Amino acid sequence: MRSTGQDQQQVRSVWQKLHIDLPLLIGILSLMTLGCFIVYSAGGQEMDIVYRHGKRLGVAVIVMLFVAQIPPLSYRKWAVPVFVVGVLMLVSVLLFGHVGKGAQRWLDLGVTKFQPSEIMKLVVPIMIAWFISQDNLPVKVFTVIQAFVLVLIPTLLIAKQPDLGTSLLIASSGIFVIFLAGASWKLIAICAGLASAFAPILWMFLMKDYQRQRVMTFLNPEQDPLGSGYHIIQSKIAIGSGGVEGKGWLQGTQSQLEFLPERHTDFIFSVFSEEFGLIGVAVLLAVYLFIVMRGLWIAVNAQHAFTKLLAGSITLTFFVYVFVNIGMVSGLLPVVGVPLPLVSYGGTSMVTLLAGFGMLMAISTHRRFHV
Amino acid sequence: MAPRRVIIRNQTAEANLFARRSFIAFCGVLALLIILFANVFTLQISAYEKYQTRSNSNRIKLLPVAPNRGLIYDRNGVLLADNKPVYSLEIIPEDVKDIKKSVKQVSELLGISEERQDKFFKAIRGKRRFKPVELHSRLSDQQVALFSVNQHKFPGVFVDARLKRYYPFADLTTHNLGYVARINRKDANKLEQQGKAENYAATYGIGKLGIEKYYEDILHGTIGHQEVEINNQGRVVRTLDYTPPIPGKDLTLSLDIELQMIAKRALSGKRGAIVAMDPRSGEVLAMYSNPSYDGNLFVHGISSKNYRNLLNSKDLPLINRSVQGYPPASTVKPFLALTGLEENIITPDTKVWDPGWYQLEGLPNKYRDWKKWGHGWVDLTRAIEQSCNIYFFDLAFKLGITKISTMMENFGFGDYTGIDIHEESKAIMPSVGWKRGRYNKPWYTGETLSVGIGQSYWTVTPLQLTQALTTLVNEGERKVPHLLKATREAVTTEDNTVKYVNKEIVYEAQAPIQLKNSNNWRTVLDAMHSTVQKLGATGHAAFKGSQYDAAGKTGSAQVARIKQDEKYDAEKTEESKRDNAMFIAFAPYEAPEIVVAVAIENVAKGGGATNAAPVARQIMDQYFGDRVITSSAQTQKKNSVSTIVHHGDHNHDNPLVHSQLVNNQQVAPQQQDVSY
Incomplete structure (x- = not known):
């Protein structure tokens, strides 16, 4: 027994030296593997697209492992300058940005183009976690208001691009920090009230026509089955016709015959549920739940308020991805462009996401040495 | 940056607070996951069938596959209507x-x-x-x-083949077969009404006339289906299931194409019709109307120029003359003689004095015989042999119109014969009631005299003549003329192979004509026999030297009215007003196998004996070939497996025929006084 214990200690220490959180890694890799299979099925059964997907996954995993090597408390030094630069870049995107798919998201640096909003997904929780953790928890009302303003600046800038999905994720990453920092329930209730008061203003003044159309479509997709309602109707048909056991891998007629739009990106969950059925969905949701539980476990066990808040925010934001994506393709939420994390085909967001998991791993593995 | 404050942290309190908040967040996560799962559960379990159906209707389409149309053969297995591939150049x-x-x-x-x-x-x-x-x-x-x-x-460019109807004998068979042409809106509406539209979903053409129209349902077959999977753009991805179409049944007609050819040759350059029938069965052996036209023109959609030419041709090629009315003239004298015998107006020995004219008491009009100086004393046989008008004026006068029309209607005059094409005309059997209905005028006795020599309003179709003659030679037993002899049916034999056998059609027996004295049949038939066999009789010259024993009756119908003392001279008369030549015949006399009716319009010279009888002779020569028929019945063995009962089902709504009928009034005369 003792020797086993020692072995375990040794094994753990090997992973720890590598700054890898094994349960998290297993969860992530299993979703990625699954993703490759579904991307193959949804992408017209061509290996090309799987290779490209695999390459991006490889890059993202390397980024994750690299980020995991950085001691998490050192982020604090960079929080303010990076946040400021990020906001400036968002402003310049609006001024000189490259227009792609009808929205200004890309900044052309001459060598490469990138989306500043992706960086902000990580910078905002770091910034807010740093800002709040300077003081004792629970967070005070005034600090909350200040933190709100900090969250609102990038959120509005991104919403203006317009990129509703990302701005939603960034806003929630900040709000999660505030929530986990122990903002009083009274305050939360007031904020919720303000938010619902804000909704009509958002509808009337901030949302663009196509966004309003999406919401209308969400409320009644059958009203325009061949136009704006087409996506969601076809997606629900795909999911529903999967039944308990699904039609089988590569056998989903909705996806293979291309009735489903955006099959390998935003609507990959529909392909998955058509081919693997309710059983597959249960397993998939269980894996997501496992990752969220592991993330929260890391957060609870982190030894500093900053790392606790950061880890919690990253984990819960990850879940927002899952919820928004599955919710939208199954008709619970309006269609906003959010991919299914770790499964959907897609570049930039995957790297950002895994950088976030790298931070989680760093928080999980560095804690013994940096208090 | 503000100077760093020294914060005294309560690590445990913070950790507890964070853990509490994390737990709440976790509960939130769990709740949302349950909502997601419940929603997917609803879609995949509760609404499974709905979405399953919608998914299938998204992707599965039924493509109709047209059945191959049944082929048509003549009685000897010669192909009359074929399906030939037509090649089109297609580009994707x-x-x-x-x-x-x-x-x-x-x-x-x-x-x-x-x-x-x-x-x-x-x-x-x-x-x-x-x-x-x-x-x-x-x-x-x-x-x-x-x-x-x-x-x-x-x-991306390729040749596509489609089967289309082809009639190898072209105009030779058009009036019998009709033709298949593109389904037009009217056809489509009709199919819709009859609930057949679905069966025609992939079909290009439909029978428009003749056999093709009459037996459309048998020839067409049943549609097949290809169940295919399509993608979101409607492109066929693969075939899921295939229900092959059931091809239409092949038909074997009673026509003999060689006889048909002889008929065409005999009528070449003339307007007229020939019908030859087997009196034992009612099978039509030949039925040809000249001029004809090529049905193939219509299969591919006739050009309006060609169609106009056909429609406006003064020879009226679109009309099937074998089923249109002609004045029968003297060809009906045997039937009238039979009526006289049956009504006891005459006996075989009754003699009438023929001075060359006939006059009704108290009336100035003289009804003339074709022979200016008359035939002298004539009895029944001589009256038929010489086609003596005076005898029949007298007979008709004594019979009266009602007795004549009643008996003639028994022979089928003035009614559809029931042949299996829709283009048939009833022609006209005049009677008191008919005239009242048609002209709202009383019947005049003078008209009865004209009826006595097959003129006046009386018209008959060549087909009606063959039918009536059939009844006569069968001594009252009536047959329905028909073109369909058998259908080819698939039969599964004992060793499970499918064989095709001809299934003979049995036609419903008609009520026979019962005479009070059945010897009267023979009397009349004998007279027809000697008309052909006796030297100097009207039909003798045409059948001189034939190898078979024929009998017949000539007729020459006057088309234009001739004034009282005017003399008819064909060469000086406008062509459309010249006489029509008629002839009916049967052979062998003892046991008739064939009856023939010939009608030729507006002959240049002579009448039925010189124009129509030789044509009938050619048909019979071809029919009997080298056979030498002496006497005694020829029995033919027949194997008929049969259950189909044929009903004459007529649907005379063909606009083409109707419009032509109006143009064809010249064939239906108003009133004639003289018959040759």
Whole structure:
């Protein structure tokens, strides 16, 4: 027994030296593997697209492992300058940005183009976690208001691009920090009230026509089955016709015959549920739940308020991805462009996401040495 | 940056607070996951069937597959209506790189007109790019060969074959077979009403006339279906299931195409019709109307110019004369004689004095015999042999119109024969009631005299003549004339192979004509026999030296009215007003196998004996061939498996025939006084 214990200690220490959180890694890799299979099925059964997907996954995993090597408390030094630069870049995107798919998201640096909003997904929780953790928890009302303003600046800038999905994720990453920092329930209730008061203003003044159309479509997709309602109707048909056991891998007629739009990106969950059925969905949701539980476990066990808040925010934001994506393709939420994390085909967001998991791993593995 | 404050942290309190908040967040996560799962559960379990159905209706389409139309054969198995592949040049726009260049090059190669090219470019607009579009609808064999050699140069261009009707004998069979042509809106509406539209979903053409129309249901067959999977653009991905179409049944007609050819040759250059029938069965052996036209023209859609030519031709080729009314003239004298015998107006020995004219008491009109100085004393046999008008004026006068029309109606005059084509006319059997109904005028006795020599309002179709003659030679037993002899039926034999056997059609027996004295049949038939066999009788010359024992009756119908003392001279008369020549005949006398009726319009010289009788002779010569018929019945063995009962079902709504009928009034005369 003792020797086993020692072995375990040794094994753990090997992973720890590598700054890898094994349960998290297993969860992530299993979703990625699954993703490759579904991307193959949804992408017209061509290996090309799987290779490209695999390459991006490889890059993202390397980024994750690299980020995991950085001691998490050192982020604090960079929080303010990076946040400021990020906001400036968002402003310049609006001024000189490259227009792609009808929205200004890309900044052309001459060598490469990138989306500043992706960086902000990580910078905002770091910034807010740093800002709040300077003081004792629970967070005070005034600090909350200040933190709100900090969250609102990038959120509005991104919403203006317009990129509703990302701005939603960034806003929630900040709000999660505030929530986990122990903002009083009274305050939360007031904020919720303000938010619902804000909704009509958002509808009337901030949302663009196509966004309003999406919401209308969400409320009644059958009203325009061949136009704006087409996506969601076809997606629900795909999911529903999967039944308990699904039609089988590569056998989903909705996806293979291309009735489903955006099959390998935003609507990959529909392909998955058509081919693997309710059983597959249960397993998939269980894996997501496992990752969220592991993330929260890391957060609870982190030894500093900053790392606790950061880890919690990253984990819960990850879940927002899952919820928004599955919710939208199954008709619970309006269609906003959010991919299914770790499964959907897609570049930039995957790297950002895994950088976030790298931070989680760093928080999980560095804690013994940096208090 | 503000100077760093020294914070005294309560680590445990913070950790507890954070853990509490994390737990709440976790509960939130769990709740949302349950909502997601419940929603997917609803979609996949509760609404499974709905979405399953919608998914299938998304992807599965039924493509109709047209059945092959049944073929038509003559009685000896000669193919009369075939299905021939027709080649069209098709282009799938999506598969062609430079469509303008490709179309130009292929058109140059095959000599396709600019007009067709323009039509093509118009057609590809608004069509799905992967659906083939037709550039040329009917390629010649040469064009097909030329294209096949060069096909590699034209990706996306291909030749498609479709089966279309082809009549190898062209105009020889058109009036019997009719033709198949494109289903027009009227046909489509009718199919819709009859609930047959679905069965015709993939069918190009439908029977428009004749046998093709009458037996449309048998010939057409049952549609098949190809169940295919399609993608979101409607492109066929694969075939899931295939229900083959059931081809239409092949028909074997009673026609003998060789006899038909003889008929055509005999009528060449003339307007007229020939009907030959087997009196034992009612099978029509030959039925030809001249001039005819090529039904193949209509299969591919006749050009309006060609159609106008057919419609406006003064020879009226579109009319099937074998089922249109002609004044029967003297051909009906045997039937009238029979009526006289049956009504006891005359006996075989009754003699009438023929001075060359007949006059009713108290009336100035003289009714003339064709022989100016008369025949002297004539009895029944001599009256028929010499076609003596005076005898029949007298007989008709004594019978009266009612007795005549009643008996003639028993022979089928003035009614549909029940033949299996729809183009038949009833012709006219005049009677007191008919005249009242038609002209609202009383019947005049003078008209009865004209009826006595087959003139006046009386018209008969050549087919009616063969039917009546059949009844006569069968001594009262009536037959329905018909063209369909058998259908080819698939029969599964004991060793489970499918064989095709001819299934003979049995036609419903008609109530026979019962005479009070059945010897009267023989009396009349004998007279017809001697008309052909006795030297000097009207039918003798035409049948001199024949190897079979024929009997018959001549007739010459006057088409134009001749004034009281005017003399008719064919050569000086306008062609359309010249006499019609008629002849009916049967052979062998003892046991008739064939009855023939001939009608020839507006002959230049002579009458039935010199114009129509030789034509009947040619038909019979062909029919009997080298056979020498002496006497005694020829029995033919017949194996008939049969259950189908034939009913004369007539539907005379063919507008073509009706419009032609109006033009054809010249065939139906008003009133004639003299018969030759």
